[in-house]
Amino acid sequence: MGRQYEIPVGAQHISLLEPLHFKFTTENEKIIRTDANVYYVHRGIEQACCSKFKFRQVSFVVGRVCGLCSISHTTAYSQVAEKLLKLDIPKRAKYLRMLVIELDRIHSHLLCLSHVAENSGFEALFMKTMQYREFSMELLEAVCGNRIQYDFSIVGGVARDLKPETGQLILQRLKNFMPQLEELVGIYQHNRTLSLKNKGVGVLSKDDALRLNVVGPFARAAGLAVDVRNETEDLLPWKEVGFEMITDTAGDVHARNMIRLREIYISIRIIQNIINGLPESALLTETKAFPDGEATVRLEAPRGELFYYAKGNKTQVLERLKIKAPTFSNVAGMVHAFTGNEYGSAAAIIASYDPCLSCTAR
Amino acid sequence: MNLAPYRKKSPWILHYNAGGCNGCDIEILACLSPKYDIERFGMINTGNPKQSDILLVTGPVTKRSRERLVEIYAQMPEPKVVISCGACASTGGVFRGMYNCEGGVDQFIPVDVYVCGCGTRPEQIIDGVVQALAILEKKTKGLEESVKLKKEAVKEGHQLNRRHIADEIKPVLT
Amino acid sequence: MKKIETNLADLKKDIGAFYKPELHHFIVMNAVQCGDKMEVQWFFNDYAYPGETTCFYALISPEEEVPGMKDIVASAWVAEAELVDLMNIKVENTMKGFVLEPDFESGPLLKKK
Ligand code: SF4
Numbered sequence: 114m115g116r117q118y119e120i121p122v123g124a125q126h127i128s129l130l131e132p133l134h135f136k137f138t139t140e141n142e143k144i145i146r147t148d149a150n151v152y153y154v155h156r157g158i159e160q161a162c163c164s165k166f167k168f169r170q171v172s173f174v175v176g177r178v179c180g181l182c183s184i185s186h187t188t189a190y191s192q193v194a195e196k197l198l199k200l201d202i203p204k205r206a207k208y209l210r211m212l213v214i215e216l217d218r219i220h221s222h223l224l225c226l227s228h229v230a231e232n233s234g235f236e237a238l239f240m241k242t243m244q245y246r247e248f249s250m251e252l253l254e255a256v257c258g259n260r261i262q263y264d265f266s267i268v269g270g271v272a273r274d275l276k277p278e279t280g281q282l283i284l285q286r287l288k289n290f291m292p293q294l295e296e297l298v299g300i301y302q303h304n305r306t307l308s309l310k311n312k313g314v315g316v317l318s319k320d321d322a323l324r325l326n327v328v329g330p331f332a333r334a335a336g337l338a339v340d341v342r343n344e345t346e347d348l349l350p351w352k353e354v355g356f357e358m359i360t361d362t363a364g365d366v367h368a369r370n371m372i373r374l375r376e377i378y379i380s381i382r383i384i385q386n387i388i389n390g391l392p393e394s395a396l397l398t399e400t401k402a403f404p405d406g407e408a409t410v411r412l413e414a415p416r417g418e419l420f421y422y423a424k425g426n427k428t429q430v431l432e433r434l435k436i437k438a439p440t441f442s443n444v445a446g447m448v449h450a451f452t453g454n455e456y457g458s459a460a461a462i463i464a465s466y467d468p469c470l471s472c473t474a475r
Numbered sequence: 476m477n478l479a480p481y482r483k484k485s486p487w488i489l490h491y492n493a494g495g496c497n498g499c500d501i502e503i504l505a506c507l508s509p510k511y512d513i514e515r516f517g518m519i520n521t522g523n524p525k526q527s528d529i530l531l532v533t534g535p536v537t538k539r540s541r542e543r544l545v546e547i548y549a550q551m552p553e554p555k556v557v558i559s560c561g562a563c564a565s566t567g568g569v570f571r572g573m574y575n576c577e578g579g580v581d582q583f584i585p586v587d588v589y590v591c592g593c594g595t596r597p598e599q600i601i602d603g604v605v606q607a608l609a610i611l612e613k614k615t616k617g618l619e620e621s622v623k624l625k626k627e628a629v630k631e632g633h634q635l636n637r638r639h640i641a642d643e644i645k646p647v648l649t
Numbered sequence: 650m651k652k653i654e655t656n657l658a659d660l661k662k663d664i665g666a667f668y669k670p671e672l673h674h675f676i677v678m679n680a681v682q683c684g685d686k687m688e689v690q691w692f693f694n695d696y697a698y699p700g701e702t703t704c705f706y707a708l709i710s711p712e713e714e715v716p717g718m719k720d721i722v723a724s725a726w727v728a729e730a731e732l733v734d735l736m737n738i739k740v741e742n743t744m745k746g747f748v749l750e751p752d753f754e755s756g757p758l759l760k761k762k
Binding site for chain 2: 125126130131132152153154155156157158160161165173174177178179180181183224240243244246247250259260261262469471
């Protein structure tokens with residue numbers, strides 16, 4: 114038995130976007146145990162949502178839970194509030210929500226991919242992916258008016274309409290993006306240096322994924338077919354717009370990269386279908402009711418299943434709001450999948466989980 | 476070695492998220508990417524506080540990250556400039572008054588440039604950083620001045636004795 | 650959402666009989682204040698019948714200790730550690746301090762009387 118060393122990573126580290134602390138216990142460079150401290154960014158949003166803000170304002174507050182998937186949070190909250198109000202929203206609003214969620218997914222996946230490339234030591238690919246990602250930010254700005262905090266979904270519908278010119282712009286830009294995406298797939302799949310760093314690293318088996326209740330691309334890379342878009346049809350009609358499940362079997366960093374890249378193809382198809390078949394209707398359903406009862410909502414954010422629980426008490430202020438973010442489910446799997454890997458690959462593995470700690474900690 | 480000209484031409488940036496929503500952080504990342512390309516000002520992102528000149532902070536300072544923030548600030552060598560990125564780093568923003576938030580970076584460390592917006596646009600961040608460069612230059616000058624002796628050199632024959640400076644010892648009246 | 654009531658004594662038996670790792674997905678554990686009682690909830694989802702959320706709940710008083718689910722649901726410790734800090738309930742084998750700093754008043758999510 115070799116000597117054991119403890120190596121801390123974080124809370125401030127060049128390879129981390131957010132404060133996150135891992136303590137690796139290593140033996141001969143192999144990680145044998147990991148401790149995680151993920152609550153650096155706990156702010157207390159749940160409490161403020163149930164005391165300080167009225168239920169119509171909360172949809173703007175929960176957007177600030179996470180800047181990467183703020184549209185998923187606002188949409189999930191709007192849906193749970195609509196369930197409490199027993200409200201049906203117009204079809205056009207549903208389609209526009211899906212449009213923005215998918216655009217958001219493209220930018221989030223590309224950000225994660227570039228981050229994996231950077232942490233694997235491939236700086237040029239990081240720059241390339243970031244450059245190709247800019248188009249999605251510009252499109253989001255064209256659709257919602259802001260680059261990151263969209264505030265697009267509100268209780269009862271959406272806040273802005275999609276102009277036909279913007280729709281055409283999106284289609285045009287997506288067409289330009291296609292060859293760039295092919296190029297990225299080629300690099301991520303076949304580049305020898307990146308493969309050496311990524312293949313067989315950070316493996317999570319399917320059994321472990323099942324046992325640890327992992328969600329999102331992390332689980333799909335391990336062969337577990339979980340995707341909320343495949344399940345619920347009542348809130349957002351995903352299958353109608355051409356959703357398709359994508360899974361892999363390897364469960365390593367490379368498989369997660371490939372899952373993300375292939376999901377971008379699906380997202381592009383969904384966006385094209387939405388713009389080509391956007392139904393005409395109002396954008397907002399008005400109501401004077403107050404939230405009452407209990408409801409839960411599940412939604413597929415870029416990182417996996419997002420879960421909202423809300424309880425109302427016929428007043429302006431909610432009784433309880435519980436947010437379960439995707440990374441929260443993955444924490445147990447994340448800690449597990451480090452075991453047996455070299456310490457040198459830890460940075461790439463962390464990036465490939467795509468952890469979102471401001472979601473986890475709220 | 477005189478580091479001042481290099482500091483102005485190539486300031487190194489340290490980025491710390493003190494509890495924000497990631498929105499401003501990805502915009503800082505976007506600044507590093509080819510479209511906005513902050514490297515044309517000679518800036519690169521470092522992970523080491525001991526090598527950096529500019530600290531970019533995002534987020535309202537949460538209870539658990541406040542000590543790390545002060546620690547990082549203390550580890551940076553003088554002269555240093557702090558930029559608070561985003562509404563919530565500047566004032567607390569939407570998180571103001573939440574139970575685990577302190578409301579703003581300037582409660583803990585002195586801030587030189589405030590960048591507004593939730594989330595900040597990359598152009599605004601670049602603007603803030605360029606303003607920070609001017610402040611950095613001023614601070615560098617100030618630092619050098621304080622090292623030089625401002626007073627005139629002491630002339631021969633005028634050397635003061637300690638006794639002269641100290642108060643005269645008065646006899647204690649009994 | 651299907652709600653099934655249990656109590657603390659039968660909780661482990663009920664969930665142990667229900668939960669199969671390859672069939673069910675454990676979503677999260679939650680607690681809601683109902684008067685001076687506390688409603689503790691466990692949410693599960695079925696892989697085979699998607700969209701069906703099952704909720705086990707038990708009404709407890711704040712002093713009672715909730716049994717830990719770690720040996721049945723391997724990933725439940727994260728949710729348990731969070732609830733211990735935020736709602737000030739007691740869970741078997743779980744310490745405070747995962748979420749909040751030690752110098753903090755406990756149970757910030759509880760409604761002030
Ligand atoms: S200012 Fe807004 S976008 Fe930026 S970190 Fe704070 S909440 Fe997020």
